[in-house]
Amino acid sequence: MSLIYVLDLCAVSICAITATLEARRSELDLFGVAVIAVIAGIGGGTVRDLLLGRLPVYWVHDATYVAVGLGAGVLTFFLARRLRLPKNFFLIPDALGMALFTVIGTSIALQAGAPWLIAALMGMVTAVFGGVIRDILCNEVPLVLRTDIYATASLAGASLLIGLDALGVGHDLAVLSAMLGTVAIRLAAIRWHIHLPRLRDEG
Amino acid sequence: MSLIYVLDLCAVSICAITATLEARRSELDLFGVAVIAVIAGIGGGTVRDLLLGRLPVYWVHDATYVAVGLGAGVLTFFLARRLRLPKNFFLIPDALGMALFTVIGTSIALQAGAPWLIAALMGMVTAVFGGVIRDILCNEVPLVLRTDIYATASLAGASLLIGLDALGVGHDLAVLSAMLGTVAIRLAAIRWHIHLPRLRDEG
Amino acid sequence: MSLIYVLDLCAVSICAITATLEARRSELDLFGVAVIAVIAGIGGGTVRDLLLGRLPVYWVHDATYVAVGLGAGVLTFFLARRLRLPKNFFLIPDALGMALFTVIGTSIALQAGAPWLIAALMGMVTAVFGGVIRDILCNEVPLVLRTDIYATASLAGASLLIGLDALGVGHDLAVLSAMLGTVAIRLAAIRWHIHLPRLRDEG
Numbered sequence: 001m002s003l004i005y006v007l008d009l010c011a012v013s014i015c016a017i018t019a020t021l022e023a024r025r026s027e028l029d030l031f032g033v034a035v036i037a038v039i040a041g042i043g044g045g046t047v048r049d050l051l052l053g054r055l056p057v058y059w060v061h062d063a064t065y066v067a068v069g070l071g072a073g074v075l076t077f078f079l080a081r082r083l084r085l086p087k088n089f090f091l092i093p094d095a096l097g098m099a100l101f102t103v104i105g106t107s108i109a110l111q112a113g114a115p116w117l118i119a120a121l122m123g124m125v126t127a128v129f130g131g132v133i134r135d136i137l138c139n140e141v142p143l144v145l146r147t148d149i150y151a152t153a154s155l156a157g158a159s160l161l162i163g164l165d166a167l168g169v170g171h172d173l174a175v176l177s178a179m180l181g182t183v184a185i186r187l188a189a190i191r192w193h194i195h196l197p198r199l200r201d202e203g
Numbered sequence: 204m205s206l207i208y209v210l211d212l213c214a215v216s217i218c219a220i221t222a223t224l225e226a227r228r229s230e231l232d233l234f235g236v237a238v239i240a241v242i243a244g245i246g247g248g249t250v251r252d253l254l255l256g257r258l259p260v261y262w263v264h265d266a267t268y269v270a271v272g273l274g275a276g277v278l279t280f281f282l283a284r285r286l287r288l289p290k291n292f293f294l295i296p297d298a299l300g301m302a303l304f305t306v307i308g309t310s311i312a313l314q315a316g317a318p319w320l321i322a323a324l325m326g327m328v329t330a331v332f333g334g335v336i337r338d339i340l341c342n343e344v345p346l347v348l349r350t351d352i353y354a355t356a357s358l359a360g361a362s363l364l365i366g367l368d369a370l371g372v373g374h375d376l377a378v379l380s381a382m383l384g385t386v387a388i389r390l391a392a393i394r395w396h397i398h399l400p401r402l403r404d405e406g
Numbered sequence: 407m408s409l410i411y412v413l414d415l416c417a418v419s420i421c422a423i424t425a426t427l428e429a430r431r432s433e434l435d436l437f438g439v440a441v442i443a444v445i446a447g448i449g450g451g452t453v454r455d456l457l458l459g460r461l462p463v464y465w466v467h468d469a470t471y472v473a474v475g476l477g478a479g480v481l482t483f484f485l486a487r488r489l490r491l492p493k494n495f496f497l498i499p500d501a502l503g504m505a506l507f508t509v510i511g512t513s514i515a516l517q518a519g520a521p522w523l524i525a526a527l528m529g530m531v532t533a534v535f536g537g538v539i540r541d542i543l544c545n546e547v548p549l550v551l552r553t554d555i556y557a558t559a560s561l562a563g564a565s566l567l568i569g570l571d572a573l574g575v576g577h578d579l580a581v582l583s584a585m586l587g588t589v590a591i592r593l594a595a596i597r598w599h600i601h602l603p604r605l606r607d608e609g
Binding site: 026031032035036046050055056057059060061062063066067136137138139 | 255256
């Protein structure tokens, strides 16, 4: 069991936990919350695999991913009724998970021979599409399309990984730098309320 | 033409009919209703085939599925303007169709070598994702995520099928028991208003 | 670089431009608009490729499609804050793009050996599903399901192409006739407010 596999499972469970906490606003029952949690955890990688044609998708022959997402979601469901966590408790784990999904997705797309723009896109898809599907199911405009630097941090991290790889930097160093870059941009955007221009800014 | 094929087409048309009746709330035109009806009928199996990599999806080389869904939807569209059916008219056919989709999806996933948890999930995806996509298109939080034991009945039936198969019970008997179990749980949940805990139960 | 390739890229950019203009109602930031623009441009062909099993999807190994959609979206984002275009400026380009997507999608499905009904469906999916996903992300009931003859024009054009092909008419002539037919039906529907019956007409 490699380090990256364990980290990947951690990222899945973080997505499942935050999705369960977010789902509190909707009128979901336990089953709905479990579905949302699993989809938030594995949805991004699933869309990536579909687009790249890596089928069956990665979790079909390894039930651990679904089991971990399910477990994290159900556990959070029951704990969330008792426990009140500080609002920002998951900001840093979430940023780390997002960074990991980004480098995994980008690496897979590069190995599949995708050009740079597409590889960066696949990193971003892996990192944010779980949340996009979660928000669509909860009938909301996906958070990632309207708020601060989230997907943008993922894109920047993916580009950094591709650039360092192209420069011949060792893969491990490139991955580490890309993850650090992603997390730094994400946390800086939260800390200083950096955001991209909006269509309605002048209206 | 096998029995399972005919039953499958019946299940597709039941999904198309109930989707057309549900769509009455939205401001869809005839085309929109036809699309919703077809998607409700074949959407679940389509998502299953995509995830398992069984491509092209099952209805691409057999137009009967789309034709049956289309026909059932359009017919219901015109009849629904004249006829008023009792609200619960389709409860039992719908439960039967859901049970059939569950055993078909689970069997296909088992044949594809998926582990038990994933096979049960695929049965449930086949049974409920047509309705999930229908509700997303109608801009509603999918019914299946917020109401009574629907997908849960499907999951239970899929687990029953997998368990009986593993015990070496004959496949036909396992399929029949799983379908009966699914229908029984679904109808019991409706009859006695059984539902899973909700996040908001405590206010 | 063939003519059809250039026209295809034009159709992608038209979809991206109109999606950006439509997105003005939602509270999207620059990133969200870029995503919506790209998805509107390539979403229809992506769904077609997934269903037909033509994987990886067509834009994975040719980044031009994504780049063109991205460029058109971002450019429109900044111009749209300054420029006020007449409301109907894009009606004819949009109808042309829709007609082109229809004949491309139908031709690809016919080559893949799909029966007629499915080939027509794939033409329509290619033409309208970019817009459907765009509307789902913007949390609206897809326009195409509730308004005037849009997808219907696409279906009619696809059927015309299939019919003329079956009659042994030369492929170029069939394609041209199908595109003209699609555009004519679409513009006629706009001009004379033709629409399909609705479920609520009598209610």
